[in-house]
Amino acid sequence: MKTVGLIVEYNPFHNGHLLHLKRSLEISGAEASVAVMSGPFTQRGEPALLSKRARAEMALAAGVDLVLELPVLYALQPAEWFAFGAVSLLDATGVVDSMCFGSESGEIAPLEELASRMQGGESPAMREALRQALNAGLSYPAAYAKAASGQDGGHSAAAAALLGNPNDTLGLHYVLALRRLASGITPLAVRREQAGYHDADLPVGGAIASATAVRAALARGADGLEQAAPYLPPSSLRVLRREAQAGRMLADGWEALAQPLLAALITRAPEELALVPEAAEGLEHRIAAALPRLPEPGVEALLAAIKTKRYTRTRLQRLLAHALLNHRGPMFDRESLSSGPQYLRVLGFSPKGRQLLKNMKKTAKLPVVVRAADCSHPQLTLDIQASAVHGSAFPSPQVREMxxxxxxxxxxEF
Structure with a gap:
């Protein structure tokens, strides 16, 4: 059964995701799809709107056949390790023939050409160029684009323009990860349409809005949910209405976790904060100094106080998520991350997905985990803890749901 892989967050699943799914199946010629999905926290360092089970249900109802969880160890990482973790899972299934991602350019050839020059990982010259760009005050994405553009054999302007796009940059890391794994999976790209990655408003006309715009509408309550309805598949709208009514939606995003986050930060000395992933170059002291001076005890106020041109909101949010979840230690080192995820965690599957799971009994390179109780691994422990912390922030938390x-x-069932 020819199968295409997708790397997703579905926060929440909207019409743009549905279009991407359909086009991925079309251009790959696949009969089935496998989605690797971030769990309770996303790559931008934000708590997901809904539980991972509710988002998996949305995906399956829309036509995805098998949903696997990207361990939080990789979900809360910069592009390099986020991509490596997700691609490693697709490769480890042994049933995925191609992977398709959305990008601003919609072109795979330029990314493959640049990746071929960077194969083998970031060179010492690349790392030095990245360090210099960061020291010059560029944000990480801008610095990475500038540093990588110097690796393209004289076509730096074209490379810099390409890597100025967040999804094209992520696409480059997908291609690099495939090469690093010597994977037989074929990378494919689909052009993003109508809604941009950071578009914050629901567009007038059309049926596609960014997930950012959809979440902003949902934060306005019942009226916002109805405003977002035209941009959602009916199955997603049904799940959203059910979860909102049951008190299982983090419409306020980070603010729902403000109290436990602030407690985690307040009770740690700067030298302890320095051990948290993403806390480097004095950020721990900046946070400690900002806490007593906040105009109000909230996450937005904290982000505003510590943000600079050099440190993007995304990086700071990941740092805060790591601090909230008490992440630290050798598991987060490059050497450990390079070992990849250590299991395939199944969140949901369709009848066709059930057949994929049967096939994976023969092809999978990693243990397939259907019940968490059947697996004991430090990476899975982090996943369970992250889901419990996320679930505790719902308006009506329940221990069995946490x-x-x-x-x-x-x-x-979907």
Whole structure:
């Protein structure tokens, strides 16, 4: 069964995601799809709107066949390791023939050409160029684009323009990860349409809005949900209405976790904060100095106080997520991350996905985890903890929902 892989967050699943799914199946000629999805926290360092089970249900209802969880160890990482973790999972299934991602350019050839020059990982020259760009005050994405553009054999302007696009930059890392793994998976790109990655408003006309705009509408309550309805598949709208009514939606995003986050930061000395991933170059002291001077005890106020041109909001949010979840230690080192995820965690599957799972019994390079109780691994422990912390912030938290990893089977009804 020819199968295409997708790397997603579905926060929440909207019409743009549905279009990407359909086009991925079309251009790959695949009969089935496997999605590797971030769990309770996204790559931008934000708590997901809904639980990972609810988002998996949305994906399956829209036509995805198998949903696997990207461990939080990789979900809360910069592009290099986020991509490596997700691609490693697709490769480890042994059933994925191609992977398709959305990008601003919609072209795979320029990314493959640049990746071929960078194969083998970031060179010492690349790392030095990146360091210099960061020291010059550029944000990480801008610095990476500038440094990588110097690796393209004289076509730096074209490379810099390409890597100025967030999804093209992520696409480059997908291609690099495939090469690093010597994977037989074929990379494919689909051009993003109508809604840009950071578009914050629902567009007038059309049916596609960015996830950012959809979440902003949902933060306005019931009226916002109805305003967002035209940009959502009916199945996603149904799940959103159900979860909102049950008190299982983080419409306020980070602010729902403000109290435990501030407690985690307040009770740690700067030298302890320095051990948290992403806390480098004095950020721990900047946070410690900002806390007593906040105009109000909230995450937005904290981000505004510590943000600079050099440190993007995304990086700072990842740092805060790591601090909230008490992430530290050798698991987050490059050497450990280079070992990749150590299991394939199943969140849900369709009837076709059930067949994929049967095939994976023969092809999978990693253990397939259907029940969390059947697997003991430090990476999985982090996933369970992250889901419990996320679930505790819902307006109506329930212990069995916080620990659904133990109590609930994979989603098969949608």
């Amino acid at each position: 620990y659904a990893d133990y109590y609930a089977p994979p989603v098969t």
